[in-house]
Amino acid sequence: MSMKFQLLSKGQYKNIPDKLTIGRIPTVSELDYVSGDEFDRTLIDVVLPAAVEEKINFNDLLEVDYQLLCRAVRIANFGPYHTVNVILCDSCGTSHRGEYQVDLTTIECVPLPDKFTNEFKISKDEFVDFNSTIIFKLPTIQKILNAHKDKAFQLADGRINRELARICYMISEVGSASGLTPVEIKLKIETELSAADYKLLKGAIQDSADFGLRAGGRATCPECADPNAAFISISEDRYFRPTLDNLRKWKQSRTTSTPK
Ligand SMILES: [Zn+2]
Numbered sequence: 001m002s003m004k005f006q007l008l009s010k011g012q013y014k015n016i017p018d019k020l021t022i023g024r025i026p027t028v029s030e031l032d033y034v035s036g037d038e039f040d041r042t043l044i045d046v047v048l049p050a051a052v053e054e055k056i057n058f059n060d061l062l063e064v065d066y067q068l069l070c071r072a073v074r075i076a077n078f079g080p081y082h083t084v085n086v087i088l089c090d091s092c093g094t095s096h097r098g099e100y101q102v103d104l105t106t107i108e109c110v111p112l113p114d115k116f117t118n119e120f121k122i123s124k125d126e127f128v129d130f131n132s133t134i135i136f137k138l139p140t141i142q143k144i145l146n147a148h149k150d151k152a153f154q155l156a157d158g159r160i161n162r163e164l165a166r167i168c169y170m171i172s173e174v175g176s177a178s179g180l181t182p183v184e185i186k187l188k189i190e191t192e193l194s195a196a197d198y199k200l201l202k203g204a205i206q207d208s209a210d211f212g213l214r215a216g217g218r219a220t221c222p223e224c225a226d227p228n229a230a231f232i233s234i235s236e237d238r239y240f241r242p243t244l245d246n247l248r249k250w251k252q253s254r255t256t257s258t259p260k
Pocket residue numbers: 089090091092093221222223224225226229
């Protein structure tokens with residue numbers, strides 16, 4: 001079993017080819033026991049190096065490529081079926097709760113722009129008072145995992161302010177200042193941006209960097225059978241723990257689609 005996988009960011013990496021070859025994940029791995037950021041670490045350090053033929057540093061993948069690769073490895077090894085607990089239906093105007101089997105291939109992916117260079121500019125014209133241009137980049141998965149545990153972004157209750165940490169790890173230049181550390185960016189945001197401008201900054205980053213897998217896909221409504229109902233499935237640990245029903249449905253669909 002092996003399949004070719006195309007990265008979103010073609011030609012962006014020095015040491016990673018545009019196409020990877022996906023094979024089997026280890027039969028038994030720590031994936032069954034870990035969660036949260038530890039889960040991503042296990043994927044990056046143990047599972048992906050075993051499942052991908054090419055020897056690359058998975059830490060260097062852009063987060064958008066990492067998420068797409070994880071979905072591809074999941075589907076190749078466990079099939080596309082996944083169990084979620086909520087289906088949202090516009091026709092019914094409500095959400096349904098239960099256990100629903102959905103198809104991960106219905107999650108769409110927004111490609112990167114044609115002349116993608118991974119440098120996004122937020123002009124000073126977008127702010128109310130702030131008077132500098134801000135430049136940011138799509139983060140690598142390594143940066144995001146670092147941001148998630150950076151104590152400089154700890155809140156009073158001990159949790160990390162992941163939203164702010166993420167933004168500070170993405171920004172590379174503020175006005176004429178480049179090569180700033182995430183902590184220096186944080187200081188600039190806290191001292192130089194008004195509350196309104198901080199909101200505008202978050203919005204601008206969200207709007208201009210909205211690429212890669214969507215947060216959910218399409219499913220059939222269990223109540224009215226509308227095929228355009230939606231489910232949410234952020235890439236998380238449960239992703240790699242399919243239920244027996246998910247696997248049996250996959251087996252069944254493979255059997256019926258194999259020509260006799
Ligand atoms: Zn419905």
